[in-house]
Amino acid sequence: MTPQLQQAIRLLQLSALDLREEVQEALESNLMLESVDEGGTEQLNDPAGERLAKDSSGDREVDVESTSMPDELPVDTRWEDVYEPAGLPGGMGSSSGDGEDTDILAQRSKAETLSDYLGWQLNLSRFGDTDRLIAEAIVDAVGSDGYLTQSLEEIHAGLGDPELGLDEVEAVLHRIQSFDPSGVAARDPRECLLIQLRQLPEDTPHKAQASRLLRDHFDLLVGHDLRQLIRKLGVEEEELQAITALIRSLYPRPGTLVADSEPEYVIPDVIVSRRNEQWVVELNPEATPRLRVNPYYAGMIRRADQSDDNVYLRNHLQEARWFIKSLQSRNETLLKVATSIVEFQRGFFDYGAEAMRPLVLRDIADALDMHESTISRVTSQKYMHTPRGTFELKYFFSSHVAMTGGGECSAIAIRALIKKLIAAEQPKRPFSDNQLAQILVEQGIDVARRTVAKYRESMGIPPSNQRKRLI
Numbered sequence: 001m002t003p004q005l006q007q008a009i010r011l012l013q014l015s016a017l018d019l020r021e022e023v024q025e026a027l028e029s030n031l032m033l034e035s036v037d038e039g040g041t042e043q044l045n046d047p048a049g050e051r052l053a054k055d056s057s058g059d060r061e062v063d064v065e066s067t068s069m070p071d072e073l074p075v076d077t078r079w080e081d082v083y084e085p086a087g088l089p090g091g092m093g094s095s096s097g098d099g100e101d102t103d104i105l106a107q108r109s110k111a112e113t114l115s116d117y118l119g120w121q122l123n124l125s126r127f128g129d130t131d132r133l134i135a136e137a138i139v140d141a142v143g144s145d146g147y148l149t150q151s152l153e154e155i156h157a158g159l160g161d162p163e164l165g166l167d168e169v170e171a172v173l174h175r176i177q178s179f180d181p182s183g184v185a186a187r188d189p190r191e192c193l194l195i196q197l198r199q200l201p202e203d204t205p206h207k208a209q210a211s212r213l214l215r216d217h218f219d220l221l222v223g224h225d226l227r228q229l230i231r232k233l234g235v236e237e238e239e240l241q242a243i244t245a246l247i248r249s250l251y252p253r254p255g256t257l258v259a260d261s262e263p264e265y266v267i268p269d270v271i272v273s274r275r276n277e278q279w280v281v282e283l284n285p286e287a288t289p290r291l292r293v294n295p296y297y298a299g300m301i302r303r304a305d306q307s308d309d310n311v312y313l314r315n316h317l318q319e320a321r322w323f324i325k326s327l328q329s330r331n332e333t334l335l336k337v338a339t340s341i342v343e344f345q346r347g348f349f350d351y352g353a354e355a356m357r358p359l360v361l362r363d364i365a366d367a368l369d370m371h372e373s374t375i376s377r378v379t380s381q382k383y384m385h386t387p388r389g390t391f392e393l394k395y396f397f398s399s400h401v402a403m404t405g406g407g408e409c410s411a412i413a414i415r416a417l418i419k420k421l422i423a424a425e426q427p428k429r430p431f432s433d434n435q436l437a438q439i440l441v442e443q444g445i446d447v448a449r450r451t452v453a454k455y456r457e458s459m460g461i462p463p464s465n466q467r468k469r470l471i
Contacts (some may be wrong), residue, residue, distance in 0.1 A: 008326040012333060012374070015381035016267040016287040023289045023327075032297055032313070032320035036290040114144060114184075114258045121179045127172075134159065134172040138185060146184045146255030147192065181254040189252050190218045196250045206243045209233060213243060221247070224468040268385035270338040270393075272349065279349055281339045283331055284385070291327065293320050333370075337378045340364050341396050348396070349386060353416035358408045359397050401447055409445050415455045417443075422461060430467040 014022060027033050118139045127135055137159060141150040150158075156169045176185045182199050186192035197211050213221060213233060220228050221244070230240055251257060267287050273280050301313045341364065347355030361372045361379075368375075379393035398411040418436055425431050431439070433456065437449045453463075461467075 004322050004326070007322060008329050009377065011326050011330045013377040013380055016269050016284075016383075018381075019287070019289065023291065026323055027291075030316050030320050030323070032293050032316040033291055033323065034294045036292050112258065114142065114146065114255045115139060117258050118142060118176070118179055118184065122176075125175070127175075130161075130164070130168075131172050131175075134164075134169055135176055138169075138173055138176050142185050142255070144255050145253045146181065146186070148185055148187050151187075181251070181257045183251060183254040186254075190214055192252060192254065193247060193250050196254075204246070206239070206246050209235070209239075210243050210246045214247065224465065266383050266390055268383045268390055269334060270382070270384045272338075272342055272384060272386045274349075274387065279342050279346065281335065281342050283335055288331060289327065291320075291324050293317065293324070333374070334378055334382065336368055337364060337375060338382075338384060338393065340367050341384075341393065345396050349388065352388065354413050354420070356396070356398065356410040356412040356416070358399065358401075358410040360399075361397065401445060401451075411455070414440065414445060414447060415459060417445075418452060418455055419459060419461070422456075422467070425467075428468065430464040432464045 011019065011022065027035060119136075122132075122135055122139060125135075134155075137155050138148070141148050141155055143149045148155075152166060152169055152173065156164065156166050159169075173185060177183075177195050178199075179185070183192040183196045186195055194211060194214050197207060197214070200207055213229065217229060217232050220232065226237075226240070230237060233240065233243075235243070268284050269287050271282050271284050273282070297313065298317055301317060302310055341359075342349065344359055344363065344367075345357060347357060361375045364370075365372045365375045379397070382393045383390055384393055395412075401409050401411060401414060417440065421431060421436060421439060433453045434449045436456075437447055437452045440447050440452070456463075
């Protein structure tokens with residue numbers, strides 16, 4: 001393959017974020033390349049090469065004396081009302097109501113983990129030297145879900161102090177369990193829920209009964225043995241519903257309430273919108289770099305000159321043209337593939353996932369007269385923004401399941417149907433995998449029970465015995 005073809009293939013498989021980095025590297029290494037502003041009319045160079053940036057407010061003189069800080073600030077004014085640095089209208093960091101305030105929390109270098117959050121609370125609490133060492137060991141043993149990953153005996157042994165008693169470690173644990181989020185540092189789900197119940201107001205309805213249920217009959221609650229719970233607690237079914245509703249309002253995994261990873265943002269490469277009853281596919285201008293050859297440096301090239309400087313400029317000019325052409329080829333191919341996917345999956349855009357058709361790479365490759373490997377590169381790490389959400393292009397490709405009346409049904413459509421059936425089931429009598437398979441067969445979809453179980457597990461839906469609810 002030629003270097004030009006290799007470059008085009010590499011750009012084709014890059015995601016939007018990776019493409020930005022590639023373009024930035026090209027701009028820094030090739031003086032012939034320059035970025036085009038959204039307006040596209042401003043020339044970034046002039047014949048003299050000495051263009052000066054003008055201030056947005058005009059050619060005004062800056063009064064140096066007016067920018068000096070006064071000795072005293074009036075007590076009834078704000079800092080930004082008196083002192084405003086030159087060249088920064090509104091003052092740096094001023095909180096004007098123009099909607100352009102900087103979100104300081106959004107500028108954190110990294111997300112706060114649960115361990116950091118507990119450590120911050122630990123530093124604000126009063127502990128003795130020994131208790132602080134115990135507390136730090138307990139905090140280190142708390143996992144990302146909020147539970148202890150070690151037993152008290154293991155924590156006690158890790159401290160290496162023979163004079164330290166296990167009861168002292170447990171006393172410090174109870175103090176850590178009062179930290180936020182509620183239920184943190186619990187040893188099991190039952191203790192986690194009991195901690196959260198204890199921290200509720202005393203006048204909370206059914207608080208005492210819910211604590212008794214968790215303390216004495218947790219196994220019956222996990223097994224959804226409703227009859228035994230009614231008999232053991234001596235309550236009516238409606239009251240048991242209220243008790244379990246209070247328990248379900250708690251958080252079984254308190255650690256998930258604290259972010260432990262940085263948020264990841266997706267930049268869609270393609271935008272799909274509906275106009276005049278038609279689906280329109282467009283490239284996202286925010287994800288499409290606009291480059292051009294710098295006419296000033298290109299004009300410095302002399303045809304007959306074979307000097308080192310002239311050859312250097314010619315080589316950079318050729319590389320810049322290749323790079324721009326590769327970008328154009330990438331955009332054209334991406335737009336063609338996305339348009340073909342939308343045309344093929346029109347039912348999804350009109351009616352939702354239940355109308356998704358089975359689709360493989362060969363279908364798009366044959367429609368566009370391309371190779372399957374090209375389609376695979378285009379759809380990898382590329383995203384499409386639609387009125388139904390943002391999806392990776394590979395989402396629209398799925399295997400098929402035969403239908404009893406002939407034809408095929410997409411695996412994505414079957415998952416959507418299973419999710420819809422489970423959402424509409426009776427809480428007291430949820431559908432088993434066998435019942436779901438029978439319902440799908442009645443609708444003309446020939447699917448086995450194990451296939452239903454596989455699709456259900458892939459969507460993170462628990463089995464029927466765990467979905468059983470009182471209400």
